[in-house]
Amino acid sequence: MANFSKSHVPQFSVEVYQNAFLPEGGREVNAIVTVTSTGGGTTGGIPLADAAPSSAPGAGQGPGAAVVLMVDCSGSMDYPPTKMRNARDATAAAIDTLREGTRFAVVAGTHVAKDVYPGNGRLAVAGAQTKAQAKEALRKLSAGGGTAIGTWLRLADRLLNSAEVSIRHGILLTDGRNEHESPEDLRAALDSCAGRFTCDARGVGTDWEVKEVTGIAAALLGTADIVADPSGLAADFTRMMENAMGKEVADVALRLWTPVGVEIRFVKQVAPTVADLTARRTEANARAGDYPTGSWGDESRDYHVCVVVPEAGIGQEMLAARVSLILPDPSGAGTPQTLSQGLVRAVWTDDMVASTSINPQVAHYTGQAELAQVIQQGLDARKSGDFDGATAKLGRAVQLASASGNQDTAKLLSKVVDVVDAATGTVRLKAKVAEADEMTLETRSTKTVRVKK
Amino acid sequence: MKMSQSQQQPALSKCPGCEEPPAAGDLFCGACGYDLSAVPARPDDRPTVAITVPPAAPEAPAAPPARAAEAVRWPAAPETDSSDVPAPVHRPSDLPGTDSGGRPLAEQEREQAQQREQAQEPGVAAERGAPVGPGPGAEPVGGPEPSAAAVRHDDRAAPAAAEHPGDFALAAPDPRTAEHSAAPAAPAAPPAGGQVCVACRSGRVDPDGYCENCGHAQPRERDHMEQELDAVAAVSDRGLRHHRNEDSFAVSSTALPDGSPAVVAIVCDGVSSASRPDEASAAAANAANESLLDSLARGTHPQQAMHEAIVAASEAVNALAQEPAGAMEHDAHRHQNAPACTLVGAVMAGELLIVGWVGDSRVYWVPQDRTQPTARLTEDDSWAAQMVAAGLMNEAEAYADERAHAITGWLGADAYELEPHTAAFKPDRPGLVVVCTDGLWNYAESAEEMAAAVPADAQEHPLRGAQVLVGHALDGGGHDNVTVALLPFAVRSQGAGSGCETV
Numbered sequence: 001m002a003n004f005s006k007s008h009v010p011q012f013s014v015e016v017y018q019n020a021f022l023p024e025g026g027r028e029v030n031a032i033v034t035v036t037s038t039g040g041g042t043t044g045g046i047p048l049a050d051a052a053p054s055s056a057p058g059a060g061q062g063p064g065a066a067v068v069l070m071v072d073c074s075g076s077m078d079y080p081p082t083k084m085r086n087a088r089d090a091t092a093a094a095i096d097t098l099r100e101g102t103r104f105a106v107v108a109g110t111h112v113a114k115d116v117y118p119g120n121g122r123l124a125v126a127g128a129q130t131k132a133q134a135k136e137a138l139r140k141l142s143a144g145g146g147t148a149i150g151t152w153l154r155l156a157d158r159l160l161n162s163a164e165v166s167i168r169h170g171i172l173l174t175d176g177r178n179e180h181e182s183p184e185d186l187r188a189a190l191d192s193c194a195g196r197f198t199c200d201a202r203g204v205g206t207d208w209e210v211k212e213v214t215g216i217a218a219a220l221l222g223t224a225d226i227v228a229d230p231s232g233l234a235a236d237f238t239r240m241m242e243n244a245m246g247k248e249v250a251d252v253a254l255r256l257w258t259p260v261g262v263e264i265r266f267v268k269q270v271a272p273t274v275a276d277l278t279a280r281r282t283e284a285n286a287r288a289g290d291y292p293t294g295s296w297g298d299e300s301r302d303y304h305v306c307v308v309v310p311e312a313g314i315g316q317e318m319l320a321a322r323v324s325l326i327l328p329d330p331s332g333a334g335t336p337q338t339l340s341q342g343l344v345r346a347v348w349t350d351d352m353v354a355s356t357s358i359n360p361q362v363a364h365y366t367g368q369a370e371l372a373q374v375i376q377q378g379l380d381a382r383k384s385g386d387f388d389g390a391t392a393k394l395g396r397a398v399q400l401a402s403a404s405g406n407q408d409t410a411k412l413l414s415k416v417v418d419v420v421d422a423a424t425g426t427v428r429l430k431a432k433v434a435e436a437d438e439m440t441l442e443t444r445s446t447k448t449v450r451v452k453k
Numbered sequence: 454m455k456m457s458q459s460q461q462q463p464a465l466s467k468c469p470g471c472e473e474p475p476a477a478g479d480l481f482c483g484a485c486g487y488d489l490s491a492v493p494a495r496p497d498d499r500p501t502v503a504i505t506v507p508p509a510a511p512e513a514p515a516a517p518p519a520r521a522a523e524a525v526r527w528p529a530a531p532e533t534d535s536s537d538v539p540a541p542v543h544r545p546s547d548l549p550g551t552d553s554g555g556r557p558l559a560e561q562e563r564e565q566a567q568q569r570e571q572a573q574e575p576g577v578a579a580e581r582g583a584p585v586g587p588g589p590g591a592e593p594v595g596g597p598e599p600s601a602a603a604v605r606h607d608d609r610a611a612p613a614a615a616e617h618p619g620d621f622a623l624a625a626p627d628p629r630t631a632e633h634s635a636a637p638a639a640p641a642a643p644p645a646g647g648q649v650c651v652a653c654r655s656g657r658v659d660p661d662g663y664c665e666n667c668g669h670a671q672p673r674e675r676d677h678m679e680q681e682l683d684a685v686a687a688v689s690d691r692g693l694r695h696h697r698n699e700d701s702f703a704v705s706s707t708a709l710p711d712g713s714p715a716v717v718a719i720v721c722d723g724v725s726s727a728s729r730p731d732e733a734s735a736a737a738a739n740a741a742n743e744s745l746l747d748s749l750a751r752g753t754h755p756q757q758a759m760h761e762a763i764v765a766a767s768e769a770v771n772a773l774a775q776e777p778a779g780a781m782e783h784d785a786h787r788h789q790n791a792p793a794c795t796l797v798g799a800v801m802a803g804e805l806l807i808v809g810w811v812g813d814s815r816v817y818w819v820p821q822d823r824t825q826p827t828a829r830l831t832e833d834d835s836w837a838a839q840m841v842a843a844g845l846m847n848e849a850e851a852y853a854d855e856r857a858h859a860i861t862g863w864l865g866a867d868a869y870e871l872e873p874h875t876a877a878f879k880p881d882r883p884g885l886v887v888v889c890t891d892g893l894w895n896y897a898e899s900a901e902e903m904a905a906a907v908p909a910d911a912q913e914h915p916l917r918g919a920q921v922l923v924g925h926a927l928d929g930g931g932h933d934n935v936t937v938a939l940l941p942f943a944v945r946s947q948g949a950g951s952g953c954e955t956v
Binding site: 258259260261262287309312314315316317318319320343347348349350 | 653656661663664665666667668669670691692693694695696697932
């Protein structure tokens with residue numbers, strides 16, 4: 001259970017894991033950047049020396065938060081009828097988890113979006129009475145209509161931005177494909193919402209499209225998951241809401257400064273899940289760009305930064321990148337606040353032992369990123385009937401998951417393939433695979449494990 | 454900058470044949486069958502008078518205080534020595550120096566130099582009364598330069614450097630050139646906040662020392678350091694292949710209780726396979742220097758003072774291991790080892806020349822009259838020296854091995870056991886004491902090569918001499934950090950005229 005009496009924004013620390021040594025002519029620099037935010041609440045609340053945003057509403061009482069729950073009410077939710085009932089129960093459980101004073105609303109989503117509670121484009125303030133009223137309103141929800149998720153998100157955006165709060169979060173539940181609007185409409189809705197609120201997305205049952213749900217979560221910097229059995233919804237919704245209530249600071253960006261002549265190969269989040277942020281860059285100034293990371297509670301995430309530096313002679317040293325966590329000035333005018341920073345260096349040496357060793361963190365996450373990729377490619381190949389390709393890719397995935405100790409992914413893989421030898425990646429595709437198992441593997445393929453230290 | 458075999462304890466913890474770690478008590482290597490009993494744990498009979506020389510060595514009655522060094526735990530300022538003989542404060546002139554056999558130096562001053570050259574046969578060296586040429590290293594000095602020296606000693610570069618003191622040519626274009634010529638006689642100016650980058654000449658320098666435009670690291674104060682006192686000068690340089698200077702030095706002068714001068718030079722070389730080697734070398738050099746100044750002024754015998762100084766330096770380096778690394782930087786290649794460094798020091802006090810060391814940094818003696826024999830005064834704590842001393846390899850084989858430069862003794866929290874070596878000499882003629890790291894002696898290994906690299910006027914102009922020696926190493930490739938301190942030694946007792954030798 002989250003601690004709801006948090007009173008401080010977290011303290012951020014940045015740690016850089018890399019082998020800075022390059023051989024003569026070496027140009028590629030890899031670093032794993034571990035960002036940890038602590039001190040906000042559960043760790044005891046050591047106040048930040050200078051990082052407390054002066055504008056944080058109600059400083060000392062925790063940041064103001066607003067949450068919108070988007071519940072799929074399309075006709076398919078009645079097949080079987082337990083799906084709608086479970087969705088109602090889950091939403092009720094999530095409402096029970098709301099911290100007192102949090103702004104919230106419930107949106108019923110079909111081919112149109114309707115804010116069923118409190119209604120009229122407003123947000124309610126969580127309290128015993130409003131929670132009871134919201135649950136009463138849930139009872140009136142019934143299934144019927146189509147699915148146009150873009151409209152749900154746009155309504156959630158309007159509702160969330162009607163309040164002066166620092167944390168804005170959505171929780172979206174769907175059971176079907178986004179059939180009543182074009183993919184372009186959904187894309188446009190996501191683009192307009194990105195950076196304005198974060199959103200977790202859940203698919204219930206097995207009739208939904210994995211790439212749609214994971215795409216929503218990726219664009220809105222939230223989590224995606226499958227709830228194959230509707231009876232598991234309540235527990236999952238409670239967990240999601242607790243997580244949302246634990247967020248202390250929003251709109252944190254990873255700022256990457258690079259010197260002249262340095263090319264950025266990629267910037268990826270690699271833990272807890274793989275998410276490529278390279279294309280999400282917004283230029284901050286001539287040498288620096290910002291990558292969005294969303295909102296943070298007490299948590300730790302890892303990023304893999306890969307840059308290509310200009311060649312330099314043996315004995316030279318340069319700063320290849322400076323990684324900092326920044327909080328934009330809430331007014332939008334002032335300079336952003338730097339929460340913490342770390343340095344990625346390049347040092348050219350003729351010591352072959354130094355320059356050829358690979359940092360264990362870099363090696364680990366390079367493997368985890370490949371694991372996510374080969375699972376995706378393997379499942380795609382399987383769907384398209386390329387069974388040889390699927391066997392090769394999923395075999396490699398088994399090998400990587402086994403070598404890195406990614407037990408959860410290994411377990412999911414074993415429901416799709418028969419493992420002959422994990423060490424060599426020898427597998428056979430299972431003749432019969434439950435749809436839920438395949439979707440679970442695909443949805444959770446990006447989950448990584450951290451390197452053993 | 455050097456590599457240590459941190460897991461290799463001075464007692465061979467690796468089979469010399471295959472590098473497998475032998476199990477305790479093994480007589481033969483379990484992997485290759487190498488006869489481990491043939492490998493002595495450590496050569497403990499040293500060519501130089503080490504503080505820990507075995508008691509079996511004959512004790513010279515004339516020098517009890519020096520022998521008192523055998524007590525392993527030294528009190529700070531003992532009232533009595535280990536045999537309860539009052540050991541009051543000594544002036545250096547009260548004490549004859551001792552040779553490696555514990556005999557007074559006066560008996561064999563002439564042979565002193567040659568004896569040092571026979572370091573490879575330590576047990577025998579002490580017994581020798583006359584110079585015996587054990588190998589090329591002890592060939593007559595007045596003769597032609599050894600061929601190796603002729604190759605390394607660039608005829609063009611060295612005289613040029615002598616003609617333009619302080620502006621020796623670097624072998625490769627280097628952004629630090631500007632620093633070298635701008636401030637030849639003072640530590641290079643640290644980059645100021647608003648300074649322009651030396652690499653791209655357009656960006657300004659960030660507070661963390663990198664260019665805000667091109668990212669290049671800026672010259673640091675330690676990249677090139679020079680210091681000159683009346684009777685000692687030292688120069689330290691990053692070299693051409695390493696990204697930072699992990700060497701350090703300290704030079705100073707003080708007065709003994711009788712008012713006579715004493716000169717101190719300490720040179721340290723950080724172990725680059727450990728963490729924060731630059732901090733280790735600086736801490737060690739400073740601690741040893743402070744300790745020497747303190748104890749010399751109190752009247753402690755210089756040899757004991759040197760021993761105490763090495764212990765003090767060791768404690769200073771050990772203390773670093775308890776401090777967390779400053780930067781939030783995780784470098785798997787380095788971060789597991791405690792900070793460590795070598796140390797070599799020389800003290801001139803009256804007629805005495807005291808040297809002390811741990812590791813493979815060295816002291817050479819280069820007489821002013823170059824027809825006289827020249828000598829190396831220290832014996833490396835290195836794999837190669839250990840192999841040679843154990844008779845397992847000849848010098849050429851040992852130094853050709855890739856493990857040659859792995860050191861077997863160092864200062865640092867993970868050092869197996871601190872064994873400070875000290876030796877006392879009583880030179881009978883003026884000469885130059887060269888205190889240096891392997892960044893220099895890699896390019897002038899034998900005493901003759903070193904003497905050939907030292908410019909003729911170094912006795913009078915030690916700073917210029919040190920600059921020329923650093924230039925010699927840079928011309929040779931500058932593969933390591935280079936540090937050298939020069940102490941001109943003048944002899945007072947050889948007639949009225951010799952006093953003017955003092956620089």
